[in-house]
Amino acid sequence: MSFREDGHLAVDWAANYLERVGELPVLAQVKPGELTAKLPAAPPEHGAPFTDVLHDLDELLVPALTNWQHPRFFAYFAVTASEPGILAELLAAALNQVAIVWRASPASTELELRTVDWVRQLLGLPEGWHGHIEDTASTSTLAALIAARHVTGRNAVVCSEHAHSSVEKDARMLGMELRKVATDDELSMRTDGLELDDVAAVVATVGTTSFASVDPVRELAERAHAAGAWLHVDAAYAGSSWILEEERWSQDGVELADSLVINPHKWLLVPMDCSLLWTARPDEFREAFTLTPEYLRTADDAFALADYGPALGRRFRSLKLWAVLRCYGAEGLRAIQREHIRLASLFADWVEADPDWELAAPLRFSLVVFRRKGSDEENQRILEHANASGEIFLSHTKLSGRYVLRLAIGNARTTEDDVRRAWEVLNR
Amino acid sequence: MSFREDGHLAVDWAANYLERVGELPVLAQVKPGELTAKLPAAPPEHGAPFTDVLHDLDELLVPALTNWQHPRFFAYFAVTASEPGILAELLAAALNQVAIVWRASPASTELELRTVDWVRQLLGLPEGWHGHIEDTASTSTLAALIAARHVTGRNAVVCSEHAHSSVEKDARMLGMELRKVATDDELSMRTDGLELDDVAAVVATVGTTSFASVDPVRELAERAHAAGAWLHVDAAYAGSSWILEEERWSQDGVELADSLVINPHKWLLVPMDCSLLWTARPDEFREAFTLTPEYLRTADDAFALADYGPALGRRFRSLKLWAVLRCYGAEGLRAIQREHIRLASLFADWVEADPDWELAAPLRFSLVVFRRKGSDEENQRILEHANASGEIFLSHTKLSGRYVLRLAIGNARTTEDDVRRAWEVLNR
Numbered sequence: 001m002s003f004r005e006d007g008h009l010a011v012d013w014a015a016n017y018l019e020r021v022g023e024l025p026v027l028a029q030v031k032p033g034e035l036t037a038k039l040p041a042a043p044p045e046h047g048a049p050f051t052d053v054l055h056d057l058d059e060l061l062v063p064a065l066t067n068w069q070h071p072r073f074f075a076y077f078a079v080t081a082s083e084p085g086i087l088a089e090l091l092a093a094a095l096n097q098v099a100i101v102w103r104a105s106p107a108s109t110e111l112e113l114r115t116v117d118w119v120r121q122l123l124g125l126p127e128g129w130h131g132h133i134e135d136t137a138s139t140s141t142l143a144a145l146i147a148a149r150h151v152t153g154r155n156a157v158v159c160s161e162h163a164h165s166s167v168e169k170d171a172r173m174l175g176m177e178l179r180k181v182a183t184d185d186e187l188s189m190r191t192d193g194l195e196l197d198d199v200a201a202v203v204a205t206v207g208t209t210s211f212a213s214v215d216p217v218r219e220l221a222e223r224a225h226a227a228g229a230w231l232h233v234d235a236a237y238a239g240s241s242w243i244l245e246e247e248r249w250s251q252d253g254v255e256l257a258d259s260l261v262i263n264p265h266k267w268l269l270v271p272m273d274c275s276l277l278w279t280a281r282p283d284e285f286r287e288a289f290t291l292t293p294e295y296l297r298t299a300d301d302a303f304a305l306a307d308y309g310p311a312l313g314r315r316f317r318s319l320k321l322w323a324v325l326r327c328y329g330a331e332g333l334r335a336i337q338r339e340h341i342r343l344a345s346l347f348a349d350w351v352e353a354d355p356d357w358e359l360a361a362p363l364r365f366s367l368v369v370f371r372r373k374g375s376d377e378e379n380q381r382i383l384e385h386a387n388a389s390g391e392i393f394l395s396h397t398k399l400s401g402r403y404v405l406r407l408a409i410g411n412a413r414t415t416e417d418d419v420r421r422a423w424e425v426l427n428r
Numbered sequence: 429m430s431f432r433e434d435g436h437l438a439v440d441w442a443a444n445y446l447e448r449v450g451e452l453p454v455l456a457q458v459k460p461g462e463l464t465a466k467l468p469a470a471p472p473e474h475g476a477p478f479t480d481v482l483h484d485l486d487e488l489l490v491p492a493l494t495n496w497q498h499p500r501f502f503a504y505f506a507v508t509a510s511e512p513g514i515l516a517e518l519l520a521a522a523l524n525q526v527a528i529v530w531r532a533s534p535a536s537t538e539l540e541l542r543t544v545d546w547v548r549q550l551l552g553l554p555e556g557w558h559g560h561i562e563d564t565a566s567t568s569t570l571a572a573l574i575a576a577r578h579v580t581g582r583n584a585v586v587c588s589e590h591a592h593s594s595v596e597k598d599a600r601m602l603g604m605e606l607r608k609v610a611t612d613d614e615l616s617m618r619t620d621g622l623e624l625d626d627v628a629a630v631v632a633t634v635g636t637t638s639f640a641s642v643d644p645v646r647e648l649a650e651r652a653h654a655a656g657a658w659l660h661v662d663a664a665y666a667g668s669s670w671i672l673e674e675e676r677w678s679q680d681g682v683e684l685a686d687s688l689v690i691n692p693h694k695w696l697l698v699p700m701d702c703s704l705l706w707t708a709r710p711d712e713f714r715e716a717f718t719l720t721p722e723y724l725r726t727a728d729d730a731f732a733l734a735d736y737g738p739a740l741g742r743r744f745r746s747l748k749l750w751a752v753l754r755c756y757g758a759e760g761l762r763a764i765q766r767e768h769i770r771l772a773s774l775f776a777d778w779v780e781a782d783p784d785w786e787l788a789a790p791l792r793f794s795l796v797v798f799r800r801k802g803s804d805e806e807n808q809r810i811l812e813h814a815n816a817s818g819e820i821f822l823s824h825t826k827l828s829g830r831y832v833l834r835l836a837i838g839n840a841r842t843t844e845d846d847v848r849r850a851w852e853v854l855n856r
Binding site (some may be wrong): 003004006007008010011012013014016017018028030032033034035036039042043044045046047048050051052053056057061063064065066068069075076080081082084085086087088089090091092093095096097099100101102104105106107111113114118119121122135136137138139142146149163165166168169170172173175176222233265271272273288289291300303310311312313315316320322323325326327328329331332346349 | 481483525566755756
């Protein structure tokens with residue numbers, strides 16, 4: 001194959017896809033197993049030209065895509081793989097760095113430390129924190145719990161009933177005991193009666209998955225530390241909003257955290273996957289992972305990023321983070337987030353102004369949680385019809401047992417027209 | 429920015445890099461912190477054109493790369509990001525699938541199951557095994573140990589003294605007790621006196637990192653199962669060689685494994701990262717991770733790939749595996765591996781024919797472990813000079829306390845001339 005020729009075809013394919021993605025159904029309109037039935041059951045014996053891959057991508061795979069790049073993707077947390085991020089992934093794959101130790105890729109190791117520190121500065125986080133990149137918040141929180149258990153010698157984890165499912169899964173994987181705490185009217189973790197004396201880690205969430213609600217981080221941090229527990233903050237979605245001064249209200253107390261996870265693949269235009277994990281206690285954190293004994297530690301240990309998380313081999317993920325930060329600049333990222341928050345606020349206004357609808361949770365960041373005044377079945381039917389139309393894709397959650405809808409704004413292509421269209425489809 | 433225009437520039441940059449990579453130093457010729465000092469300490473406020481990224485890539489990052497794509501990269505395990513794999517990463521980033529559940533990406537979920545099953549067939553592994561993709565063998569083995577502890581209710585892990593460091597790190601992260609077992613003259617795990625009654629998992633290695641030695645998998649599997657323990661096989665490097673009938677001697681007993689990890693990013697031309705994890709006991713494996721209670725299980729659970737490993741969000745990794753399998757076909761992959769094995773054998777012949785050198789371990793797969801007859805210091809000096817020359821890059825290991833050199837062949841660009849050049853540099 002000619003890499004150059006095929007490469008130009010691939011770029012054109014990607015460019016065409018991104019230009020027309022808004023015309024595709026948002027949610028894949030296929031049944032489970034439908035794609036599988038079309039793929040050969042046996043592997044190919046002979047090689048085929050790369051154009052065959054592009055052909056089958058169109059014919060077989062595109063119909064089975066749920067289009068996360070679609071401007072009317074409003075489910076889960078909407079995300080964006082921006083153009084510099086996409087191209088940086090091409091470059092990273094071509095360079096194929098495997099950063100197991102510093103010398104195996106000085107470029108990947110040092111760019112990672114530098115760009116993660118750039119994000120720290122942009123978000124107004126404390127100096128001196130050590131940050132690196134994991135794949136997802138599940139892994140970042142897993143690493144934090146491992147560090148917490150190592151440091152405290154304890155085995156219990158405390159989080160709110162609305163914490164992300166990964167906290168429960170992580171605790172389960174580690175054989176740690178999970179204690180879920182009820183929330184108050186604002187869907188924030190309650191702190192009355194909290195007993196932390198035998199607790200390894202308290203996980204505070206800033207921007208819960210269901211409602212984007214915010215736990216009282218400062219109080220939790222103070223109480224955790226008084227009890228000798230580790231305070232981990234999961235701000236996977238909402239933490240990115242701290243690039244905006246006006247959203248830093250939700251950062252109160254985060255400077256006291258022992259570790260913090262924020263995912264630039266959620267709301268900072270970086271393609272999947274890129275999860276940032278900082279710790280205020282790098283030496284102790286590292287001790288939980290490293291196999292290098294104390295007496296062999298050197299000044300270069302900060303460069304041994306595999307010593308701060310589960311994986312040894314590390315992909316050159318910082319390249320896309322660097323490209324996005326370079327090409328948008330802080331002001332470009334701020335402008336996009338401000339627009340998303342404005343659009344969410346606009347949609348929330350429409351909901352509140354309509355006697356048939358109501359907000360189900362306080363508006364936070366760019367997530368609107370709402371419902372039609374009526375039965376759960378009616379709300380479920382509305383959502384299913386809307387998603388089946390292919391015009392929009394929203395997800396739902398449960399609040400006090402009731403079925404509520406979530407409209408999450410986070411795609412850089414989303415315009416006011418797209419949000420208006422969502423409102424129209426839901427009201428049809 | 430114009431994605432199309434910048435994309436063509438990025439492809440040309442990557443094509444130029446791959447064309448001239450053999451002229452660059454293999455090992456980065458920089459000191460720790462040298463790149464960091466050149467990168468701005470503060471993040472950019474304003475956006476820049478993508479061409480600035482390409483410019484700084486040349487000026488700042490390329491000198492700090494250790495070039496894993498270089499034909500004379502012989503360190504660790506040499507790898508290849510092949511051209512279809514690189515372009516598939518571009519496409520995957522453009523599509524930005526986040527496969528948290530089936531509906532979030534039917535394409536990613538079903539292509540992953542299908543392509544991993546293609547590899548299963550190519551390697552001659554048992555039907556019915558459930559396979560999925562993790563990032564690295566560290567994570568795959570972590571998942572296997574989690575499953576083993578869940579199934580057995582026990583807490584000890586047994587592996588050979590030459591097992592990969594990730595086994596020790598994984599056990600440490602999970603709070604499991606690791607027991608290392610001595611090896612015999614062939615550097616295979618000894619089985620005499622093995623007590624497995626309280627053991628959760630035995631990790632057998634096919635192709636150890638240091639020597640590519642092979643543990644007695646059949647016997648370990650039989651003894652593990654007799655004792656109620658889980659048998660995990662780490663064939664991260666060597667397992668790929670089972671696409672060759674003549675290398676299946678090392679597969680003996682693997683059909684008895686409870687789980688198996690093989691990394692196509694090592695020796696199947698797939699860019700970093702792509703680690704395949706199969707289990708013969710998918711229901712029990714899944715139970716260790718899932719938060720879905722038994723009574724809610726449905727026939728679609730096999731599609732919930734996040735239920736078989738730590739992460740929830742999953743990148744569209746199968747696209748590159750698919751592209752590589754499609755464009756090379758089984759015969760293309762076999763031809764490359766056969767050539768690598770031939771080159772390793774050739775190099776081993778030169779070592780054996782030279783009275784100043786000796787093989788330090790039996791030749792296995794495409795890894796030659798050897799040393800100059802002389803002191804450890806002499807061998808170390810030879811390696812340091814060779815690596816500092818930038819012409820070749822080899823790594824070393826310790827065998828019974830002695831310093832030995834490793835020549836690992838695994839890059840698709842490597843020719844007989846490159847291997848000859850390595851021999852010349854080492855003899856200089």
